[in-house]
Amino acid sequence: MTPDKPEGFVEIEHTADISLRIWATTLKDLFKLAVDGLNSIIEIDVDDTDPGNFQEFYIEDIDLESMLVSLLNECNFKIQDDNLCARITEIFIENEKISGRLFLKKIIGFRNEIKAVTYHNLKINHSNKGYSVVIVFDV
Amino acid sequence: MVAITDFMKISDYEWEIPRNYRSDMRVPVRIFSTRKMLEQSLSDLSVEQAINAATLPGVVGSVVVMPDMHQGYGFPIGGVAATDFSTGVISPGGIGYDINCGVRLLASQIPYKGVKDQIQSLVIALDHHCPSGVGSEGGIHLSLKELEEICEDGAHWALKNGYATKQDLRRTEENGCIPGANAKKLSERAKKRGLPQIGTLGSGNHFIEIDLIEEIFDEETAKIFGLQKGNLAVMIHCGSRGLGHQVCSDTVQSFQKTIHKYGIKIPDRELVCAPLNSQEGQDYLAAMRAAANYAFCNRQVLAYLARKAFEQVLAGKVKNWQLYQVYDIAHNIGKIEDHKVDGILRKVCVHRKGATRAFGPDVSGIPDEFSKTGQPVLVPGSMGTSSWVLAGTKSSMERSFGSSCHGAGRLMSRQKAKKTIRGDQLKIDLEKKGIYIQAGSMSGLAEEAPGAYKDVDQVIETVSGAGLAKKIARLVPLAVVKG
Known part of the structure; x- marks a missing residue:
């Protein structure tokens, strides 16, 4: 955790x-911030003229870490192959599944490429202050 | 944390962490390095990662690490681990996301002196012909059937379609096609990513470089390799692009679900693996080979495009402007090979992650013309420093599963490089040294600055001092297209 901010990524x-360290007070926010962190590394220029659209997502996997990797891989694929930047607007986390809504906007360009998460x-660490994780991205 | 005192010194260039260093190690870790470079390596997690690799089921001999080692994810970069074919595992993280990332060297009869004032035109033409940068797409529009052919036939697809010569294929590791590839084992997503990217360089540390062959160390071998002092050469560094990344991602993810049924315990989830003789292991092997073949074909098409660029600039002005292939090698790959382990010949899966095959003389699997010299080992430097051509040795067969180093090896993080080095200033500084740069992004250029890498000459001194490879020629960069 970083004491001066309750949540963020660095x-x-x-x-x-x-390598990105992400921390948040809730697990949901940790997942949201992880996606924002991915977008930040890639340095995306979104198309401001695009009103954007929502898309539902559903991921089932063996544990939280695998679901996080799946989600980030999904968002990375959307950037690289569909030219869409995703942000989480809604997320539900159960034992071995997550679901929610992504807000997608068209991309004009991006400066960095992530090969893999x-x-x-x-x-994913849990303490009385919240949740944190360190993710290494192959670039 | 591992300390220098944990190592047993074997020689000035060789160090060992014994098997009993950690209770879960199955074999020792053998590091080829000088003391100074080894001490440098202890500042990141690379040695710990090599120790972790030494816990894999069925690993044999030693986990070997090259002097260009640095921290990766799971395996260290510069790591070589061989697992028994019958009882061992295959680990996609030990091969890497950029499957068959590798290097191709094209030589020429073009004297630098005669074309000194054409270098800038050549690099502009290379940049124009060879798509590079983030999200780059190629000029070849493949059907799904053609993509599958590429994955199963590798560079032979390029020969069939006019992008290669027979000599190109003969002078490519595995003749440009690893048998046993199966495109049906690729996910739809992997295929989708591969369709638009054949003949593209990509980004990151990938590049195309025009070099001057500045120094020859072994005239006879250099002649056989086709290298002549004072002439131009072209080096291409890239891999299997999004298709390869997807194969590795798909497998690392799916192996997480299956590893437990084999009772395998690993110290880091990125080392996830499956028995080679399992369905999961065989499926990955077939998909990984398909991605490797895509990479061979990708570098072949880029070589064709580089030749077009040279033709455009030099045809009619220079008598022999053609580029001919010296060799093409993989440095992120898993190969089924026979090696002597404790005096017994065993079939093993050699994981080379940031390490180059360096087969010595009289070893099967290398072109006939290199049977007396050993195969060419291509070691790119960093934009402003030397690149090297070495030859594989008998000793590398005995001590490193026929492997050597793959580059200079990173020293500084990308974050630090971007903070301390300005891309635009670096471009000016390199151009003052006579090295022309074509780069899509100045921050990307800063990340790949020569100062962010180890001294490649020290890496070469180490592998040649250790006897893993023999110095043949030193090349210096004249112009670079950065991905």
């Missing part, structure tokens, strides 16, 4: 790839 040192030392 890039931390990694020799070759990009990795599982390297991936663990």
